[in-house]
Amino acid sequence: xxxxxxxxxxxxxxxxxxxxxxxxxxxxxxxxxxxxxxxxxxxxxxxxxxxxxxxxxxxxxxxxxxxxxxxxxxxxxxxxxxxxxxxxx
Numbered sequence: 455x456x457x458x459x460x461x462x463x464x465x466x467x468x469x470x471x472x473x474x475x476x477x478x479x480x481x482x483x484x485x486x487x488x489x490x491x492x493x494x495x496x497x498x499x500x501x502x503x504x505x506x507x508x509x510x511x512x513x514x515x516x517x518x519x520x521x522x523x524x525x526x527x528x529x530x531x532x533x534x535x536x537x538x539x540x541x542x543x
Contacts, residue, residue: 455499458486462496469510472539474532476514490514498522510535 461484469475477490477497486492497508503522509531513519521528 456496458484458489458492459496459499461485462493463500463506463508466497466508466511467506469507470539471507471542472535474510474512477511477519478514480511494519504531507531 462480465480465483466475477493478487480493481487481490484493493511497511498520500506500508500522503509509521509528511519518525518528518532
């Protein structure tokens with residue numbers, strides 16, 4: 455795993471349950487604002503996709519984007535976490 459990939463995964467770990475961020479947001483946060491495609495590629499290589507919550511990262515236009523376990527599963531995880539967040543309020 456590259457240093458860039460590690461920085462991406464560390465940043466994604468900090469996204470709260472039930473919240474979403476964009477690939478561009480992650481890129482800016484790790485100091486590589488033009489690297490949003492590289493962020494997506496790094497997330498696709500995520501060795502622990504449920505524990506490192508890459509499903510919380512979406513496209514700028516609001517579409518969910520890809521997910522190594524399938525887009526349908528990503529959508530289900532997002533919806534589940536929104537419900538969990540509401541219960542914890």
